[in-house]
Amino acid sequence: MTAIVGVLNKRAAVMAADSAVTVSNDKGVKVYNTATKIFKLSDEHPIGVMMYDNVEFMGTPWDLIFNLYRQERGSRACSSVQEYAEAFIHFLKDHDCFSSNESRENYLIQEISSYYNMVKDETLELLGNEGISLEDEKAVRQKLKEVMESIAEVYKEAESCAEMDGYTEKQFRKISKEFFDSLMDACAEVHLPTDMREEWEHGVFMHLRSNIFLNNTSTGIVFVGYGDKDIFPSAFPTVISGTIDNRLRYFFNLEKADRITHDNTAWILPFAQEDVMLTMMKGIAPDLYSAITDEVQESMGNVVCQLTKNLGIPDEQAVEVAAPIIEETQKRFVERVEEIINEKYVSGLVDTVEFFNVEDMANLAESLISITNLQRHITSSEETVGGPIDVAVITKTGGFKWAKQKEERL
DSSP: OOEEEEEEESSOEEEEEOOOEEEEETTEEEEESOOOOEEEOOSSSSEEEEEEEOSEETTEEHHHHHHHHHHHHTTOOOSSHHHHHHHHHHHHHHOGGGSOHHHHHHHHHHHHHHHHHHHHHHHHHHHHHTTOOTTOHHHHHHHHHHHHHHHHHHHHHSOBOGGGTTOOHHHHHHHHHHHHHHHHHHHHHTTOOSSOHHHHHHHHHHHHHBSOOOSTTOEEEEEEEOOTTOSSOEEEEEEEEEEETTEEEEEEOGGGOEEOOSSSOEEEEEEESOHHHHHHHHSSOHHHHHHHHHHHHHHHHHHHHHHHHHHTOOHHHHHHHHHHHHHHHHHHHHHHHHHHHIIIIIHHHHHHHHTOOHHHHHHHHHHHHHHHHHHHHHSSSOOOSOSOOEEEEEETTTEEEEEEOOOOOO
16 A cells, blocks of 8 residues: 655645555565655656556556656657656557566456455345345345446446447457356355346446446556646646556546646645545544534434424425435535635645745655554554655756655665
């Protein structure tokens, strides 16, 4: 796991990252504090990347890919940071050598297995909660179908991976036949119906088309710096997973992209294990915020139920009248809380960062990683943030420079 952060204002862009990397295998989980997660993308232009999650792409280490990209890119500049990200995607697609037939096959198996485990676990949990025996084939089949349909709705609402547009289910079935043969055997072992192969194939296909990635095969790569025509820095996050039938699964995370302008003068962008940093920025822990908003909504529902009961209003009529009121009240509550958070915490922090010099920005970025490391250390959480902290600074005229870098040993 990882904690990385970008701190941007009109003067510079600063990136900071810990060095922890988690390795899992059949013998357990091991954390090493030796990983590098910040890289220079050009020797001549002010552009770099920071990465989180998987340290490899289809079996090839990302650090090797970044170095090869830097060499191939040479002195050619892009007009914007987004163009650097797009050029990097083209570079990946043009180099089949980064993956082998075996790695592509393993990737497909992982994706099918992830979808299978998600559907299976949710179905078995529902069956257990409702007291349905696995011997009741009709009920099990119905519940399995309901779970698949509910997951498919989530995929329909999500955007699709750009490369998967135009990719048909027929094409997918051609490359996946033998893997679904094995999947049906897995269903038989846990007493799930084995005559729903088409539903399983359709479900996995919908998963692969979506930009929702289920397992640890994806990598977040944040491009940070300046395009050739930029005066101020920007950050452009991308998520890259793997290839299916020679199509790269990736998406640009536009919701978290940020660009410094005359109006948007500074920003802090945490990624991966961002809960501690967001707590400091917003004055409230993200999970506590979610719990409070959920509790408020439930409490409003309980109050309405009690009032309607006391007034003798039929349940159906009460629900019809109360539901839109609760929804609107909850919406206003969340909006007001967000306004308070921005007014009392976020805006003040951003206003301060706007006037930071480069040294202050570097210290802030390093401190944000350090407090995440400390929180993991003093609580019962697994220590997945740790090791030396790397800090890099990118300026328009000075380019990419290390402010702090762990010692490299052969």
